[in-house]
Amino acid sequence: MATADKSGMVESSGRKLWLTHLLMIIGVFFVFFPIWLAFVASTVTQADIVSPPMPVWPGGQMLENYKRALFAGVNVPVTTMLLNSLIMAIGIAAGKIIISLLSAFAIVYFRFPGRNVFFWMIFITLMLPVEVRIVPTYEVVAGFGMLNSYSGLIFPLIASATATFLFRQFYLTIPDELAEAARVDGARPMQFFFDIVLPMSRTNIAALFVILFIYGWNQYLWPLLITTDPEMNTIVMGIKQMFPSGDDTADWPVIMATSILAMIPPVIVVVSMQKLFIRGLMDSEK
Amino acid sequence: MATVELIDVRKSFSGTEVIHGIDAQIEDGEFIVIVGPSGCGKSTLLRLVAGLETISQGEVHINGSRVNDLEPMDRDIAMVFQNYALYPHMSVRQNMAYSLKIAGVSRPEINKKVEEAAELLELQDYLNRKPKQLSGGQRQRVAMGRAIVREPSVFLFDEPLSNLDAKLRVQMRLEIKELQTRLGITSLYVTHDQVEAMTMADRMIVMNEGVAEQIGTPLEVYQKPHTLFAAQFIGSPSMNAFDATVKGGEAVLESGVRIRCNCSFEGEAVIGLRPEHLIADENGPLRVNIHLAEPLGANTLLHGRLSQSRDPVIVSMAGVHSALGTEQNMRVSISPDNVHVFDKATSQRVASLKA
Ligand SMILES: Nc1ncnc2c1ncn2[C@@H]1O[C@H](COP(=O)(O)OP(=O)(O)OP(=O)(O)O)[C@@H](O)[C@H]1O
Numbered sequence: 001m002a003t004a005d006k007s008g009m010v011e012s013s014g015r016k017l018w019l020t021h022l023l024m025i026i027g028v029f030f031v032f033f034p035i036w037l038a039f040v041a042s043t044v045t046q047a048d049i050v051s052p053p054m055p056v057w058p059g060g061q062m063l064e065n066y067k068r069a070l071f072a073g074v075n076v077p078v079t080t081m082l083l084n085s086l087i088m089a090i091g092i093a094a095g096k097i098i099i100s101l102l103s104a105f106a107i108v109y110f111r112f113p114g115r116n117v118f119f120w121m122i123f124i125t126l127m128l129p130v131e132v133r134i135v136p137t138y139e140v141v142a143g144f145g146m147l148n149s150y151s152g153l154i155f156p157l158i159a160s161a162t163a164t165f166l167f168r169q170f171y172l173t174i175p176d177e178l179a180e181a182a183r184v185d186g187a188r189p190m191q192f193f194f195d196i197v198l199p200m201s202r203t204n205i206a207a208l209f210v211i212l213f214i215y216g217w218n219q220y221l222w223p224l225l226i227t228t229d230p231e232m233n234t235i236v237m238g239i240k241q242m243f244p245s246g247d248d249t250a251d252w253p254v255i256m257a258t259s260i261l262a263m264i265p266p267v268i269v270v271v272s273m274q275k276l277f278i279r280g281l282m283d284s285e286k
Numbered sequence: 287m288a289t290v291e292l293i294d295v296r297k298s299f300s301g302t303e304v305i306h307g308i309d310a311q312i313e314d315g316e317f318i319v320i321v322g323p324s325g326c327g328k329s330t331l332l333r334l335v336a337g338l339e340t341i342s343q344g345e346v347h348i349n350g351s352r353v354n355d356l357e358p359m360d361r362d363i364a365m366v367f368q369n370y371a372l373y374p375h376m377s378v379r380q381n382m383a384y385s386l387k388i389a390g391v392s393r394p395e396i397n398k399k400v401e402e403a404a405e406l407l408e409l410q411d412y413l414n415r416k417p418k419q420l421s422g423g424q425r426q427r428v429a430m431g432r433a434i435v436r437e438p439s440v441f442l443f444d445e446p447l448s449n450l451d452a453k454l455r456v457q458m459r460l461e462i463k464e465l466q467t468r469l470g471i472t473s474l475y476v477t478h479d480q481v482e483a484m485t486m487a488d489r490m491i492v493m494n495e496g497v498a499e500q501i502g503t504p505l506e507v508y509q510k511p512h513t514l515f516a517a518q519f520i521g522s523p524s525m526n527a528f529d530a531t532v533k534g535g536e537a538v539l540e541s542g543v544r545i546r547c548n549c550s551f552e553g554e555a556v557i558g559l560r561p562e563h564l565i566a567d568e569n570g571p572l573r574v575n576i577h578l579a580e581p582l583g584a585n586t587l588l589h590g591r592l593s594q595s596r597d598p599v600i601v602s603m604a605g606v607h608s609a610l611g612t613e614q615n616m617r618v619s620i621s622p623d624n625v626h627v628f629d630k631a632t633s634q635r636v637a638s639l640k641a
């Protein structure tokens with residue numbers, strides 16, 4: 001009787017397992033199909049793409065297409081754009097993390113006049129996305145002569161209310177006694193920051209780095225506005241720039257190869273930091 | 287090696303005074319226990335000495351020099367916190383070495399000191415572990431080790447044993463006391479546990495609501511409590527207290543019961559009788575109606591009320607008295623020398639004739 005019950009349960013859960021797997025496979029198929037098409041398009045010739053029906057299996061042009069994309073591109077080689085994107089994404093992620101670590105440290109550990117005012121000012125900027133303040137920001141950046149430069153791409157985007165807020169919440173969970181112990185041990189405030197607070201925040205930093213890297217990598221509007229020189233194009237906006245104006249036909253295989261290439265660095269970052277990332281989000285270590 | 291001097295130390299938090307002027311002279315190498323109920327300001331007083339709180343008024347001197355304006359690190363003190371406050375990401379070795387590292391001590395010197403301290407505390411096998419991988423008692427030792435390696439003039443402990451279980455607490459109590467005696471470092475130790483206070487202290491400061499009720503050796507406090515509060519706080523079970531009128535070497539309770547006492551005081555008073563000083567006596571003046579007998583093994587606590595006035599009273603008798611059950615009556619007496627008399631108006635002890 002007991003065994004029958006058990007086998008029944010196993011069977012039903014087995015059926016359920018198949019059902020959930022089926023649903024997941026359908027889901028993955030939907031998400032993955034466009035990427036697959038892009039990949040296929042990047043491995044065939046221009047002629048294959050424009051003549052219907054559209055191919056669904058990879059062709060033999062992969063090496064040529066990717067070589068052309070990487071080293072010649074349409075306006076500028078993709079390697080240049082990848083490098084620009086990499087510098088911008090790392091710059092934004094690192095800058096955001098450094099600034100917010102420090103400002104959260106100031107807000108939590110120091111009593112200075114206007115401390116709450118500053119905190120709320122930072123907090124309020126949470127409600128303003130980049131697009132809202134883009135025009136004044138452009139004015140300022142142009143005024144500093146930072147158009148078409150890495151500093152112009154990075155600096156306006158590194159103030160981060162979200163990250164500051166997250167670090168503040170994390171610091172508040174660090175017991176006061178720890179700060180006092182460090183004070184008795186003779187640590188100056190910045191020593192306390194570097195020796196105690198920073199190492200304790202490392203999983204949070206890793207998690208934020210992943211999120212912010214992707215945020216930086218996917219920036220579109222801002223680079224589009226301030227980089228007019230193709231040499232400074234980032235890859236996400238660069239793809240758009242590859243579409244010709246007027247009647248010229250787009251070089252689809254190269255554009256698709258570029259799209260595939262644009263996806264690789266974020267994937268690498270997520271996969272390689274996955275463990276730290278999840279630990280940071282779950283905050284199991286304290 | 288240092289003396290500590292508190293001169294009319296006061297502390298206010300946003301206008302509310304919580305420490306109302308404490309004076310104390312602590313000799314070199316003394317183990318001072320600050321004891322009192324929760325919220326009486328023990329931790330605050332300790333933190334004033336440590337420099338973690340600013341002193342509102344008065345002065346703290348360590349080794350003869352005023353330290354009011356010095357940062358904790360410049361006061362030559364080390365502190366052991368209630369929750370140990372170990373740095374979670376550092377190994378035991380790094381935890382103990384941190385203050386030395388900041389002080390710029392050379393690597394070999396640091397290693398030597400850490401290993402010495404580890405040996406003293408039997409932590410050699412754990413030097414490379416993280417605090418998370420240690421038991422409560424071991425963490426406690428690491429916290430001690432962190433204090434020891436600095437060779438401070440003064441040790442400050444804030445309820446360091448309150449997170450340990452009863453057995454370990456007894457063991458660590460002995461260890462701390464032994465270590466302190468061996469190192470001869472002046473120590474201030476905060477606790478609300480009067481057993482800790484009695485067993486560890488060279489002298490204790492009994493605190494209540496921000497004032498020092500009495501400063502003295504454990505036996506002094508036990509035998510000659512200066513105030514009713516100190517009398518009732520120290521000693522377990524707590525001292526019985528009854529309102530009485532004292533006249534001509536005799537205390538007359540409200541119910542008219544007369545108890546002889548060695549005291550020249552005359553007037554309204556509170557008399558204190560320790561449960562362990564009450565002795566069963568056929569002709570004793572006090573009649574006790576017992577509700578409950580608590581056998582503790584070595585002695586038995588009898589909870590009851592005075593038959594004459596219904597005031598609650600506790601009698602502690604040596605040995606097992608299983609026969610004494612509920613609702614029994616017994617008579618007790620007390621030696622006049624053991625009757626503590628406090629002025630009712632001030633709650634201060636009034637000098638006995640024999641003093
Ligand atoms: N930072 C602070 N701000 C305001 N009031 C405080 C502060 N720290 C302590 N107090 C008050 O001072 C009084 C004494 O507190 P303290 O922590 O010294 O008590 P304690 O004797 O150590 O008690 P416990 O045994 O519970 O630790 C309390 O009434 C408390 O509310």
Ligand SMILES: [Mg+2]
Binds near residue numbers: 328329330
């Ligand atoms: Mg306390």
